[in-house]
Amino acid sequence: MKLTLGPLQYYWPKQQVIDFYASLADAPVDVVYLGETVCSRRHELRAEDWLNLAGQMASTGKEVVMSTLTLIESESDLKALRRLVENGLFQVEANEMGAVRLLAEAKLPFIAGPTLNVFNAETLKFLAASGATRWVLPPEASREILAGLQAGRPQGLETEVLAHGRLPLAYSARCFTARRFNLQKDSCEFKCLDFPEGLRLKTREGEAFLTLNGIQTQSAKTYNLLIDLPALQASHVDFLRISPQPEGTAELIAIFRRAMAGELTPQSALDAATPWLTDGACNGFWHGQPGLELIAA
Amino acid sequence: MTASFELVCPAGGLPALKAAVDNGANCVYLGFRDETNARNFNGLNFDDKNLADGIKYAHDRKVKVLVALNTFPQSANWSKWTAAVDRAARHGVDAAILADVGLMDYASRTYPQLRLHLSVQGSATSYEAINFYRERFNIQRAVLPRVLSLAQVEQVIKNTPVEIEVFGFGGLCVMVEGRCALSAYATGVSPNCNGACSPAKSVRFVDTPEGQETRLNGILIDRFGKDERAGYPTLCKGRFDVDDETYYAIEEPTSLNTLQLLPELMAMGVRAIKIEGRQRSPAYVAQVTKIWREAIDAARRDGDKFTPKAAWMADLNKVSEGQAQTLGAYYRPWK
Numbered sequence: 001m002k003l004t005l006g007p008l009q010y011y012w013p014k015q016q017v018i019d020f021y022a023s024l025a026d027a028p029v030d031v032v033y034l035g036e037t038v039c040s041r042r043h044e045l046r047a048e049d050w051l052n053l054a055g056q057m058a059s060t061g062k063e064v065v066m067s068t069l070t071l072i073e074s075e076s077d078l079k080a081l082r083r084l085v086e087n088g089l090f091q092v093e094a095n096e097m098g099a100v101r102l103l104a105e106a107k108l109p110f111i112a113g114p115t116l117n118v119f120n121a122e123t124l125k126f127l128a129a130s131g132a133t134r135w136v137l138p139p140e141a142s143r144e145i146l147a148g149l150q151a152g153r154p155q156g157l158e159t160e161v162l163a164h165g166r167l168p169l170a171y172s173a174r175c176f177t178a179r180r181f182n183l184q185k186d187s188c189e190f191k192c193l194d195f196p197e198g199l200r201l202k203t204r205e206g207e208a209f210l211t212l213n214g215i216q217t218q219s220a221k222t223y224n225l226l227i228d229l230p231a232l233q234a235s236h237v238d239f240l241r242i243s244p245q246p247e248g249t250a251e252l253i254a255i256f257r258r259a260m261a262g263e264l265t266p267q268s269a270l271d272a273a274t275p276w277l278t279d280g281a282c283n284g285f286w287h288g289q290p291g292l293e294l295i296a297a
Numbered sequence: 298m299t300a301s302f303e304l305v306c307p308a309g310g311l312p313a314l315k316a317a318v319d320n321g322a323n324c325v326y327l328g329f330r331d332e333t334n335a336r337n338f339n340g341l342n343f344d345d346k347n348l349a350d351g352i353k354y355a356h357d358r359k360v361k362v363l364v365a366l367n368t369f370p371q372s373a374n375w376s377k378w379t380a381a382v383d384r385a386a387r388h389g390v391d392a393a394i395l396a397d398v399g400l401m402d403y404a405s406r407t408y409p410q411l412r413l414h415l416s417v418q419g420s421a422t423s424y425e426a427i428n429f430y431r432e433r434f435n436i437q438r439a440v441l442p443r444v445l446s447l448a449q450v451e452q453v454i455k456n457t458p459v460e461i462e463v464f465g466f467g468g469l470c471v472m473v474e475g476r477c478a479l480s481a482y483a484t485g486v487s488p489n490c491n492g493a494c495s496p497a498k499s500v501r502f503v504d505t506p507e508g509q510e511t512r513l514n515g516i517l518i519d520r521f522g523k524d525e526r527a528g529y530p531t532l533c534k535g536r537f538d539v540d541d542e543t544y545y546a547i548e549e550p551t552s553l554n555t556l557q558l559l560p561e562l563m564a565m566g567v568r569a570i571k572i573e574g575r576q577r578s579p580a581y582v583a584q585v586t587k588i589w590r591e592a593i594d595a596a597r598r599d600g601d602k603f604t605p606k607a608a609w610m611a612d613l614n615k616v617s618e619g620q621a622q623t624l625g626a627y628y629r630p631w632k
Contacts, residue, residue: 071473072423073449081425097398098425101432115476117420119369119490122399126433140478140487148372169479170472170533173444173626176547180539185632201546202538203517210479212539212546217472219482284485290514291482 001233001260003253004031004160006241007067007093009168009213011192014044020244021053025060027253031239032057033093035067035084039175039214040077041188047083054090067093070115071171071215093136104130114138114162115171119145121152134158136241139167139223142288146235158238163226164252164273165243166198166211167219167282167291176212185215196246200279208279209292219291221282226269227297228286229259248276266297303569304593305363305462306586309341309576314351316583318360321590325355326363326394328492328575333381334365335418336575337492348388361391367416368492369397379403386411394440395419396475405434414462415439418489420475424456431459438462440571442473443553444626451565460568465555466585467573468618469625471533471548479532484514495531502527511535528619550619556589556605558627559596581616588612 005024008017021032034057035050036042045053050066058064066084069077078098085092085102094100095113103110112118112127112135124135137146139162150159177199178188192198198213200220208220225232225240232240240260242252252273259269270281284293306322308314317325328334330342343351355362364385370378378400385393386408393411395401396418404411417440421427430436438460441450454461472479477494481487484499499514509521511530518535521527528534533547553573555562562570570593572585588609596603614620625631 070476071444072426073445075452078423078425096423096426097419097421097429098423101425101429104429115420117369117397117475117489120372120375120397120399122375122402123397124399126398126402138478138489140481140489144373145371145490152372167478167482169482170477172472172547174471174548174632180542180546184630186629199539204520204536204538204543205517206538207516209516209537217479217547285478285481288485290485291478 001237002030002239003028003256003260004033004239004241005029005249005253006162006165006243007033007035007037008244009038009166009216009218010196010198010246011039011042011044011190011214012196012246013193014049016196017045018053020249021057024250024253025057027250028257029062029242029253031063031065033065033067037067037070037095038216039192040069040074040080041185041190042192042214047080051087051089058090064090065093065111066090067113068095068099070095071173072096072098073173100127100130107131109133111160112136114168118149121149124149124152124157125154128154128157132157134160134239136160136162140285140291143228143231143235143286144288146237150236159236160239160241161225161232161237162223163232163240163242163256164224165222165241165245167223167285168216169210169219169291170217172215172217175215176217177214180212197278219282220279221292222277222279223283223285223291224270224273224277224281225283225286226256226259226273227266228283229266229269231286231297245276252276300566300568302563302567302593302597304586304589305569305571306582307467307572307575307577308351308582309336310343310579311347311351312579313575313577313582315354316579317586318355318358320583320586322360322586324361324363324391324569325351326365326571326575327351328365329381329384331377331381332368332490332492333378335367335488335492336365337368338497338576341576345384352388352390363392363394363414364390365394365416366400367394367396367418369489370400371490382407392437401430401434401436412437415459417442417464418475420473422473424453427453427457427459431457438569440464442475443470444473446629447558447561447565447627450562450567450627454566461566462569462571463555463562463567464553465570465572465589466613467552469548469551469553469623483516483532495529500530534618549621551621551623552617552619553625554610554613554617554622555624555627556592556609556613558624559592560601560603563596584612584616
């Protein structure tokens with residue numbers, strides 16, 4: 001199994017983004033996904049900045065993939081998408097069907113992202129025939145669903161599974177971070193910059209439940225499959241994805257590496273990761289249970 | 298105006314289907330009694346007998362029947378969804394409304410004559426995505442997720458030969474349909490795979506000294522004061538705390554109502570308007586269908602001079618969630 005660093009879900013100042021990736025130049029991840037996938041208003045890094053960053057990360061020997069926006073609304077969103085598809089250097093992760101169309105038309109191999117709703121082998125075969133060389137399991141899918149997909153997986157198609165990060169649960173036209181401050185999305189004052197790990201939404205009993213991250217809603221708990229590593233290995237997963245967070249990403253990568261190499265037991269790996277699992281860990285989706293649950297392997 | 302403009306109404310059962318047909322629907326949409334559709338609720342939907350009766354009733358009155366098979370099959374239960382497509386084709390429905398790419402591939406190969414609509418659950422928000430489904434599966438119509446502004450809807454229409462259907466009235470998904478796992482996260486029941494959101498089996502109404510609480514799988518969704526009526530705990534319509542403020546953090550209990558936008562929607566070439574509510578009563582379907590029929594006929598007649606009657610708006614408000622209405626994403630400030 002190989003390790004990937006998924007696209008940054010949050011909105012950080014440009015220098016923080018550059019420093020973050022620079023700090024991971026020597027980190028043992030095989031693939032790095034870059035680009036803005038959540039909100040088209042986020043512009044600390046422009047398209048050329050992302051591509052420059054991609055060049056720098058590629059020069060460290062990592063495979064670099066550019067990820068597309070998940071929710072396309074406007075013509076300018078499409079323009080940015082076309083530009084990404086035509087970048088000429090890096091593979092692209094398609095996060096909605098418009099991207100799939102453009103990539104297939106250009107006869108470019110692509111990665112089928114986690115929001116394409118791949119729940120059955122027929123869909124997988126269709127995407128592979130359209131040019132997908134790798135696909136990412138939707139985070140809400142269980143290991144049972146994965147097993148069905150793996151059994152019908154076309155030859156050569158690689159499988160990637162989110163193994164660490166707050167769960168991307170929903171996308172909306174509305175910005176919930178702006179809403180918290182009684183702002184409209186079109187004049188949001190880029191409030192997301194103030195919340196490097198999103199805004200915690202709690203129940204009225206004070207239980208951290210969800211995370212508001214602009215137009216995206218995440219879990220409050222962090223999805224983590226360290227204790228399920230043996231099952232992931234048995235499921236013939238090729239890539240495990242770690243989602244970037246402001247603190248602890250390098251440490252988490254190291255913990256995953258050691259656990260994958262058998263130097264840490266799954267449980268001791270999870271224990272070691274605990275300092276970076278603010279608001280707790282969950283793995284219910286993997287077990288076919290409510291996503292917020294943490295189930296022993 | 299030469300192009301047709303269809304009123305597409307919900308039918309959770311045969312009485313609702315008849316109510317829709319009798320009150321002026323051009324199309325009714327319905328589902329089977331399982332997780333192959335996004336309103337997989339107890340006591341709802343159609344078996345073979347009801348389906349045959351419903352199709353006959355509708356077709357005798359020149360009304361179309363659309364079948365929603367708009368959830369995502371998994372490999373282990375794949376044949377349940379293909380059987381549902383077979384069944385829809387066998388019964389001679391006017392179109393199947395699909396979301397899953399694999400299932401669309403099956404339907405278009407097996408039944409090339411079966412008209413396909415792309416469900417809102419397909420999350421296609423751009424003409425590039427819609428045209429992809431057209432090229433690959435020959436879809437004839439796409440239902441847009443409730444995320445685009447009016448200008449964005451128009452931009453889609455200008456760039457695709459696919460008919461565009463939009464939501465006009467009813468319960469409002471704030472999230473992009475097909476891209477929401479909130480219910481799955483809280484309850485394990487997934488709109489995408491199980492066809493239900495915030496399921497009744499996970500709901501508890503609990504009386505406490507602080508007021509009535511509504512819980513979903515134990516999670517406190519809202520708490521109501523003495524003067525408030527406790528609403529159903531749909532996860533995204535609860536009150537939560539964010540940064541020391543308690544409010545409807547995602548959306549208020551409210552319904553979408555675009556009646557006032559009818560002339561604009563017609564002028565930009567929208568071909569059909571959908572009423573949400575397969576889980577609602579036949580009386581709801583009758584009332585809402587009747588009002589929208591009158592409104593569409595008036596808008597066709599009056600064009601830009603059309604204004605919704607106050608009585609229509611008042612009656613629609615009474616059957617709205619939380620007795621409140623919104624223009625949703627069609628109105629940019631909502632975003």
